[in-house]
Amino acid sequence: MTRLNLILMIAVMASGVYMVRSAYDARRLFTELDRSQSEARRLDADYQRLLADRQAQATNLRVEQVARERLKMRPITPAITYNPEAPAQGASGARVVGAAQ
DSSP: OHHHHHHHHHHHHHHHHHHHHHHHHHHHHHHHHHHHHHHHHHHHHHHHHHHHHHHHHTSHHHHHHHHHHTSOOOOOOGGGOOOTTSOOOGGGSOOOOSOOO
């Protein structure tokens, strides 16, 4: 009888230890899940903000402003264009810009 009691007591102790370990793992995994979901929400908010920034930067007015200010571009005019099929006009003719010679 004592041997049976000892075996049952060991089984109850092992079962208790396993139950405590399972509860600990469940809490740890729940905490990890909560952190991951928070990170996902933060990343989604950053993604939405970046999409809005990209749309704001890609407007025609913004692209034109950047081209004028940073790249020093200017509107095209007949005086600064090059037509390879037109005869060369010398010193008094149209100014040639960007032509490979």
